[in-house]
Amino acid sequence: MEYVTLGRSGLKVSRACLGTMNFGSSEYFEGSDETEAARVIHAFLDEGHNFLDTADNYADGQSEEIVGRAVKGRRDSVVIATKGFMPHGRGPNDRGLSRLHLTRALEASLRRLGTDYIDLYQCHGWDDTTPIEETMMTLDGFVRSGKVRYLGCSNFTASQIVEAQWAAQRAGTTPFVSLQPQYSLVARNIEAEILPVCRRHGLGTAVWSPLGGGALNGRHTKNATPAADTRIGQMMASPIPIARLAAGDLVSERVLDIAEEVRKIAVELGSTPAAVALSWVRQRPGVTSVIIGPRSLDQLHGNFAGFALELPEQAAAHLERISRTPAVEPVNGMANPRLLTA
Template identity: 60%
Template sequence: MDYLTLGRSGLRVSRACLGTMNFGTDPQAPTAEPEAARIIGEFLDQGHNFIDTADTYRGGTSEEVVGRAIAHRRAEVVLATKGAAPQGPGPNDRGLSRIHLTRALEASLRRLGTDHVDLYQCHVPDPQTPAEETMAALDDFVRSGKVRYLGCSNFTAAGIVSSQWAAERHHGAAFISLQANYSLIARAVETEILPTCQRHGLGVLAYSPLGSGLLAGRYQRGAAPDHGSRLAQWAAMPSPVARAFVAGLLAERHFDVADEVAAVAAELETDPATVALAWVASRPDITSVILGPRSAGQLAANLTGLATSLPQAILERLDAATRFTVTPPVTGQHHGA
């Protein structure tokens, strides 16, 4: 098994990270608890050790499902969760303030059924809260033993720098990781964010490596997303940001990239998802790739794709075809694959 050190730390994580946004107990959850437990068991049985969830996934039931599935194997797991997303209607029920993060962490620990998480991440930036307050609160979590390491998600380069400087000024724990939307159709982070992570000691966890399914061929040019699909759900949301995300993702230039991926897959006698995952895994700045399988079969296919090595000529061809692709707007939610 291939393990890498996460950022400027001693934490060793598998190249594959299991994203659990699909897991839950609500009737609309794409993956019900029995199948989720099977996926988690097979993932760990193969030697992978990194599992990521969040307090906002499936109304918190993703954390509950994960917690029950790993209860008897807790020591094998590098368990990551996230806080910041709204947890209620009140003004202090969201964001990166000390009051909200403290409540959010305690609630996550209860749902996960554990006394600590290995990686606690700020899910989204909070421009209303000073970085000093956020980093001081997070450092207190580490000193209390409830959190082992700290990370962030969807932060800008400036946000990363501000946070790392705030931690340094107060001699506290700093971020060791960033979750970033990264795929053949989302490469904007290469300009500033990935170099900033390298300078400031953050490993990078790539989420949505399949471009929310577009690179796997789940959506067709000029056609509305199938009813019940993730994109159909987002398109139906009242949030204009969510609808803008869907429109940006389904841009013509992204279908051009998907066509190129499909052409490469045909030449290599494999499937488009394998090509897309293998490309992300080949990138030197990426520590771990977050997979979001809905079934054990999808997990097996995704792990095969992640372990596939593409010929150098193919890597260069894909790089040239997608280098200037711009990522769609971030919705404020983490997307598994």
């Protein structure tokens, strides 16, 4: 098992990180039930991986609860990452990175996870309404109290990372050691500025959506409607307009052209499209850990193949070449599929 140091810290994490957004269900999303989710978590840990990622808003908090119950009895051998920022109520202080909201969010996450500490606590987004100094001092207080071990951020732009690290330096408080950005063959925006900034400011990366929201798993082809049981199929059927719009972009001509090249290479190597796409991301400079999001044990084992496969140099270079896009700095660090298909 390969472990790597997360950023400028002493924390060792596995190259594979189990993302748990698909565990539990909400009004608009049907994810894995607790029995299947626990099987996935146990199989992941039994293989020697140690890194689990969740958030307080995943399935309205059910994800954290499922993770907490699944790791009971082996908590000290697991690195649990969770996040705060998203809305939990309709009040003006029920979201964001203020001292008030983050303190409430951390305490609620600790309760749901059934633990007295979080290994990696992350800001899930940037808050324009709260001074970054207040956020970093609040997070430092969590570390000093022993309730949090390390700090990270998710979906920050390059300039936001710099602002946060400088604020921590000025105040003599705990800096971020990690970033969670979106990254895949169809979303490469972070290469222009975000990855270089992470290197300069000591942040490791745990990249999410390495399969392009499911577009690169081999199940989607041109002139075919995504199956209802796929993530993209669920997004297309969503009552939320932005979800339907994003789903359409994920099966755009450009994305499906890249998916077809991934499929061809998988056939040549006797592998699977998912394994090829995951392997490409894992081998990229600046990537510390890759977040996978299986909904079943079968999907988990399919994802494992991407961490065992070493792409030949020629295949990796071909994928790099055909997936290049103009450098665009995305809003909140999240690649906009509409920009990538322009």
